[in-house]
Amino acid sequence: MQNLLELTAPTLAKFFEHIGEKPASVKMRAKQTLKWLHQSQVGDFSEMTDIAKTTRETLARHAEIRDLNAIKDSTASDGTRKWLFDVGTSAVDAVFIPEDDRGTLCISSQAGCALDCAFCSTGKQGFNRNLSTAEIIGQLRYANRALKADQGIVGRTPDGVQPITNVVMMGMGEPLANVDAVIPALELMLDDNAYGLSRRRVTVSTSGMVPQIDELSQRCPVALAVSLHAPNDALRDVLVPINKRYPIKELLAACNRYLAHAPRDFITFEYVMLDGVNDQPEHADQLIKIARQVPSKLNLIPFNPFPNSEFNKSPRERILAFQRRLSDAGIVTTIRKTRGDAIDAACGQLAGQIKDRTRRTIAIKPARASIDATSAQATNRSE
Numbered sequence: 381m382q383n384l385l386e387l388t389a390p391t392l393a394k395f396f397e398h399i400g401e402k403p404a405s406v407k408m409r410a411k412q413t414l415k416w417l418h419q420s421q422v423g424d425f426s427e428m429t430d431i432a433k434t435t436r437e438t439l440a441r442h443a444e445i446r447d448l449n450a451i452k453d454s455t456a457s458d459g460t461r462k463w464l465f466d467v468g469t470s471a472v473d474a475v476f477i478p479e480d481d482r483g484t485l486c487i488s489s490q491a492g493c494a495l496d497c498a499f500c501s502t503g504k505q506g507f508n509r510n511l512s513t514a515e516i517i518g519q520l521r522y523a524n525r526a527l528k529a530d531q532g533i534v535g536r537t538p539d540g541v542q543p544i545t546n547v548v549m550m551g552m553g554e555p556l557a558n559v560d561a562v563i564p565a566l567e568l569m570l571d572d573n574a575y576g577l578s579r580r581r582v583t584v585s586t587s588g589m590v591p592q593i594d595e596l597s598q599r600c601p602v603a604l605a606v607s608l609h610a611p612n613d614a615l616r617d618v619l620v621p622i623n624k625r626y627p628i629k630e631l632l633a634a635c636n637r638y639l640a641h642a643p644r645d646f647i648t649f650e651y652v653m654l655d656g657v658n659d660q661p662e663h664a665d666q667l668i669k670i671a672r673q674v675p676s677k678l679n680l681i682p683f684n685p686f687p688n689s690e691f692n693k694s695p696r697e698r699i700l701a702f703q704r705r706l707s708d709a710g711i712v713t714t715i716r717k718t719r720g721d722a723i724d725a726a727c728g729q730l731a732g733q734i735k736d737r738t739r740r741t742i743a744i745k746p747a748r749a750s751i752d753a754t755s756a757q758a759t760n761r762s763e
Contacts, residue, residue, distance in 0.1 A: 381442070382442060382443045382444070383414065383443070383444055383445070383446040384417060384439075384444070384445055384448070385445065385513075385517060385518055385521065385704075386418065386512060386513050386564075388564050388567045388568055388571070388573055389411070389412075389512075389566075389573065389574075390606075392410040392413060392414065393406040393407050393409070393410040395443070395619050396409045396410060396413075398439065399424070399438050399439070399442050399443075400642045401435065404701075408505075408730035409431065409435065410429055412428065412430055414568075414571060414573040414574045415573050415574075416428045416431075417521070417572075417574070418517075418521060418568065418574035419542070419573075419574070419575075420523055420575060421524060421525040421528075421709045422445070423445055423447065423478060424445070425437075425440050425443075425445075427477035428650035431496060433624075438482060441665075443475060445451060447512065447518060447522060448465040448466070448467070448515060448519065448522050449465065449520040449522070450464065450466075450522065451464050451465070451466045451471065452464035452466055453526075459478045460475060460477055461475070461476040461477065462475045462476075462521070462603060463475075463476070463522065463523065465515075465518075465519065466520070467491055467509075467511065467515055467610040467706055469491065469508055469509060470492060470505070470508040470509070470551050471486040471491070471688065472488040472511065472515075472519075472551070472553075472554060473551055474486065474487045474488060474519040474520075474522075474523055474551060475551065476523055476527065476544070482545045482546050483527070483544045483545050483546070483547070484544070484545070485519070485520060485523050485544045485546070485547050486547075486548050486550050486551050486667045487516060487547060487548075487549055487551050487554040488516075488519065488551030488552035489510070489511055489516055489549055489552070489553040489554070489558050489561070490508075490509070490510050490511055490512065490552060490554065490557065490558055491505075491508035491509050491510075491511065491552065491553070492506050492507045492508040492509075492551025492552065492553065492612045493505070493507055493552060494506070494507035494554070494557065495554050495557070495587050495620070495622055496621050497587065497607070497609070497619065497620050497621070497622075497689050497727065498611075498618060498621075498691075499619065499652055499688040499689065500618050500688070502512040502553070502624065502719075506577070506596075508747050509531045510558040510561060510744065511553070511558065511561060511592055512561055513561045513562075513564040513568075516562060516565040517565045517568050517569070517740045520569065520575065521548060523544060524542045524544050524579070525541075526701060527543035527544070528542075528543060531727075534761065537679060538572065538692045544574060544575075545577070545581060546577070546581045546582070546583075547569055547577060547581070547582050548581075548582075548585065548586055548597060548605075548606050548700040549562065549584045550581065550583070550585040553582050553692055554586065554587055554589065555585065555586060556584070556586045556589040556592035556593065556595075556596065557589060559592050559595060559596065561736075562584070563596070563599050563600045566582060566584070566602060567600055569582050570582065570600070570602075571582060574735060578643070579601065579602045579603065579643035580602075580643045581603075582602040582731070583605050583648070584596065584602055584603070584604060584605070584606070585604075585605040585606070585650065586605070586606060586607065587606075587607045587608060587620050587622050588607070588622055588623065588626050588634075589622065589626065589751065590604060590626040590631060590634045591602050592628050592633060593634040593637075593638055593706055594637060595642040596638070596639070597637065597638045597640070597642070598641070601641040601642050601643065601690070602642075602643065602645060602649050603637070603642065603644050603648070603726045604635070604638055604648070605647070605648040605649075605650055605679075606631065606647055606648070606650065606673045607620065607633060607650045607651050608649040608650060608651050608667075608670070609650070609651055609652050609658065610623075610663075611658070611663050611664075611667040612628070613627045613628055615657075615658060615663075618655075619658070626738035629668065631674050632670065632674050635647045635674045635676075636673075636674055637675075637727055639675060645675055646675065646676050646677050647674055647675065647676045647677075648677050648678075648679055649670070649671065649676050649677070649678050649679065649681050650679050650681060651667070651678060651679065651680055651681065652682075652683050652695065653679045653680055653694035653699050653702065654683050654691045654692070654693075654694060654696075655682055655683070655691070655694045655695065655698075656692075656693040657691065659694040659698050659702055660731070661702075661705060662703075664700075664702050664705040664706055665705070667689045667706065667711075668705075668706060668709045671706070672711075675699075676711075676712075677711075677712040677713070677714070678706060678711055678712065678713040678714070679713075679714050679715075679716055680699060680702065680703055680715045680716065680717070681713065681715075681716045682694065682696075682699060682715070682718055684718065696755045697705070699715060701713075704712060705716055727740075
């Protein structure tokens with residue numbers, strides 16, 4: 381049975397042709413079906429009332445609408461809401477962050493992650509598998525439907541706007557390691573017959589997979605965020621190991637190439653603040669040199685501790701001093717507000733209390749001595 385949540389407009393039109401719909405009407409059927417699935421979030425073909433009954437009966441024989449199953453739904457005192465979804469062999473998170481002028485959903489692209497970033501709790505699960513397009517877009521569909529149900533709304537909101545206005549692919553996993561499933565999901569987010577989001581309101585975050593950054597720029601350019609977290613190769617090799625394959629110089633070149641296609645005229649660099657590791661004045665000075673090579677904005681992220689982590693959050697005063705040093709150099713720098721930490725929904729905490737399903741016995745975190753050594757060597761490496 382074909383899960384229709386897996387299909388974009390072109391592939392849905394091909395599916396209708398495959399099940400016997402007249403070629404002249406397949407595009408119209410695809411358009412109608414996308415609206416029912418992603419704008420009204422229906423769960424049964426019988427609800428698609430502007431589609432002929434015979435076509436609905438054919439759909440019921442050949443297709444299904446297979447939603448994600450939320451096994452946990454938590455809401456923090458600040459309104460942040462986290463859903464834990466069962467994906468068969470594991471579980472993944474999506475987090476809704478309400479603000480006065482927007483509603484942002486942070487979604488996952490993989491169950492677990494293979495990139496072993498030293499300070500991220502998700503990496504403790506190891507890598508389980510890639511999510512399908514249906515599982516990625518299903519997080520957005522589920523969250524919109526749940527939020528509307530809380531408001532007593534059926535179908536679209538009265539003004540035609542869904543509760544979720546922004547999507548960030550910053551949840552579990554590396555989106556660009558699953559690019560063939562992520563890009564169709566992005567296309568659905570942007571499709572006016574599905575979610576109709578602006579390219580500026582959809583952000584993909586990557587740890588720095590250079591070939592896939594180039595691929596994204598050609599196939600479906602949206603806003604891009606790069607998880608930088610270190611201002612030199614020596615330290616980044618330890619904190620973000622993919623840097624050994626794609627060092628900072630190559631990453632910055634890819635960012636500049638991406639900007640030729642991007643909906644925004646800057647790249648966001650994300651930088652988690654780790655006490656005594658990457659938060660010193662010399663690190664800020666190295667970061668200034670990086671930021672001057674790419675039109676960019678910097679987002680400083682206070683580290684969110686998790687069990688058995690060897691890292692500590694930089695003191696607030698040091699984060700503010702770090703920000704001032706960057707701002708005084710003319711670099712636009714913000715500090716991310718911590719949201720949802722009480723329900724393990726803050727940045728770097730996804731998977732919170734989930735059991736390590738990979739049964740990994742070797743910690744992926746580098747030894748403190750290794751971090752100290754790379755910090756000492758940093759000035760001897762090119763930025």
